Amino acid sequence: MSDTITPRAQNYAMPAEWAPHDGCWMIWPERPDNWRLGAKPAQAAFAAVAGAIARFEPVTMLVSARQFANARAMLPAAVRVVEASSNDAWARDTGATFLLNPAGDLAGVDWMFNAWGGLGHGLYFPWDLDDQIAAKMLEIEKAKRFRAPKVLEGGAIHVDGAGTVLVTESCLLDQNRNSGATRAEMETLLRDYLGVEKIVWLGAGVPHDETGGHVDNLACFVRPGLVLLSWCDDPSDPHYQISRDAESRLRAAGLAVEHIPMPTPMFLTDAEAAGIDHSPTGMNRAAGERLAASYVNFYAANSAIIAPCFDVPTDSEAHSVLQRLFPDRQVVMVPAREILLGGGNIHCITQQQPRKARE
Ligand code: KQY
Numbered sequence: 001m002s003d004t005i006t007p008r009a010q011n012y013a014m015p016a017e018w019a020p021h022d023g024c025w026m027i028w029p030e031r032p033d034n035w036r037l038g039a040k041p042a043q044a045a046f047a048a049v050a051g052a053i054a055r056f057e058p059v060t061m062l063v064s065a066r067q068f069a070n071a072r073a074m075l076p077a078a079v080r081v082v083e084a085s086s087n088d089a090w091a092r093d094t095g096a097t098f099l100l101n102p103a104g105d106l107a108g109v110d111w112m113f114n115a116w117g118g119l120g121h122g123l124y125f126p127w128d129l130d131d132q133i134a135a136k137m138l139e140i141e142k143a144k145r146f147r148a149p150k151v152l153e154g155g156a157i158h159v160d161g162a163g164t165v166l167v168t169e170s171c172l173l174d175q176n177r178n179s180g181a182t183r184a185e186m187e188t189l190l191r192d193y194l195g196v197e198k199i200v201w202l203g204a205g206v207p208h209d210e211t212g213g214h215v216d217n218l219a220c221f222v223r224p225g226l227v228l229l230s231w232c233d234d235p236s237d238p239h240y241q242i243s244r245d246a247e248s249r250l251r252a253a254g255l256a257v258e259h260i261p262m263p264t265p266m267f268l269t270d271a272e273a274a275g276i277d278h279s280p281t282g283m284n285r286a287a288g289e290r291l292a293a294s295y296v297n298f299y300a301a302n303s304a305i306i307a308p309c310f311d312v313p314t315d316s317e318a319h320s321v322l323q324r325l326f327p328d329r330q331v332v333m334v335p336a337r338e339i340l341l342g343g344g345n346i347h348c349i350t351q352q353q354p355r356k357a358r359e
Pocket of ligand 1: 345
């Protein structure tokens, strides 16, 4: 039986990302054991993403006290800069998952966060400041907060706004996130906190995804009934089997599937690896590691798709696929290798706030 304090019990649900937004949240990157060269190249990339989104909707950047003046100087004037402490810069995962009820009231889920796997295989320690980000966003917005009883990240879910959610087994059944959690318990969590009815389980995420396989790097809804899947035609690549397995599960769930090519394989260079600080409590990245790149990791802003590009041959086909599937939106590609080097992409560093009813 569902708890009366859950979003579902109070008629809240997560809208699709393509529904109208009041704005977008981001977090400024600064930790030098994840972002090379003291995070300067990543800051430039985040500023470019924020600037691209700000052409279509308001953007708020959460920034540490130490970086406030620098972020303010690097960001376009249209971007609102608000001080908030964090451990890293993944607004999709540490930010609130916003909800609306039928009256258009705004609320949000504050998931428990343990850096994608806690002390087992999490990416850094501590993560206490990241775990407070969602509550701070909801406080700023004066929105009702539902603290979830389990670990989950926004990158681990994609909803169609019509009752269906996509997830991967590799993340949702990860025992380092939720020890002892069963499939049935995770389904109850999704129903209660996202207001969905149907859960479509994919298997693994894209190869080398350090979150354990977030769905937001593998597949997303284009509209209810249609999913866009990162696709690989090279049988020698591990993504070949992963993308086929995902497609058969999606079709078995009654969904239509469109493909977008996986980006040309990319690897961490010697020079890039040399620019990352070593740390006993953070990511230790080695030259030659494959980067978990995907064009599916885009942000659907009001009237636009803000998508990553990498200066590789697949970029132009990816642009065409996105423009064909979202004919009413302007597809804007932003160079995103520096974001990819930190382990994610544009969808991972953004969080939409759906448009609420005006008071
Ligand atoms: O996939 C995402 N939503 C976030 C990626 C986080 C990577 C941490 N280094």
